[in-house]
């Protein structure tokens with residue numbers, strides 16, 4: 001099989017309709033309640049508010065013709081060996097975070113499992129009030145239970161994809177899940193500074209989180225980086241200390257790049273996202289990243305990290 005050329009991911013200002021009209025557009029994301037709604041299945045409104053005055057669009061583009069459609073609740077687009085798929089469920093129709101996550105993953109698995117592009121490499125999950133509830137009943141932990149149930153043994157052969165799970169502040173209790181899959185498997189990367197999430201001890205919930213720390217795309221030269229926070233071993237470090245958490249998060253990102261065999265640092269083709277719990281922290285996060293990674297495109301979003309003591313999380317891409 002030919003080596004796949006990785007989708008290009010970028011942030012752009014402009015009209016959704018123009019982005020959709022460009023050839024090779026696999027997906028277009030808008031951010032926040034003001035994002036433009038479109039019928040096109042490649043267009044997704046992410047329910048996280050952006051701290052930019054004019055939120056950009058995120059574009060995924062491939063070097064091939066793209067076809068798209070819907071299969072019950074799943075929207076999809078495919079081209080050049082790549083597949084985008086997304087689902088949004090309202091918890092009020094599915095009975096809480098556990099059953100909603102189970103349903104979302106069952107439906108995605110049903111649709112993606114039938115495609116040539118069935119190797120799921122990267123998944124994003126956005127759910128409301130992620131830290132509400134105590135102990136095993138915290139909504140993130142219920143989400144983890146339902147995600148694992150809905151995944152079933154679909155990932156048994158390949159292992160878990162890279163992922164992000166973040167809390168939104170939207171008015172409706174929606175769960176949004178979207179993914180990138182390919183017709184070839186990727187290579188999982190774990191972080192030597194961190195316990196693999198699937199081996200987290202019992203204190204973090206009944207079901208350990210089902211994700212890998214990063215995924216090298218079958219294109220070989222691109223790393224998809226999971227949500228990365230100030231977790232060392234399995235413990236959260238520097239509770240409630242924003243600056244120390246940022247330093248630790250970058251140590252984790254550096255370790256991931258090294259483990260993936262990539263050169264240090266990021267570049268202007270490596271778009272990142274920073275999820276910030278408290279809007280008042282956004283300026284400090286922006287300044288820290290700008291100083292550390294000048295010229296790297298970063299989107300700052302208002303989102304809650306799945307552990308209450310964590311204030312910031314970063315995910316994104318590294319193009320070699």
Ligand code: 3EB
Nearest residue numbers: 163164165209211226227231
């Ligand atoms: C952590 O390191 C922080 O449940 O899919 C990061 C990335 C985190 C993905 C997920 C959770 C997830 O455990 C939390």
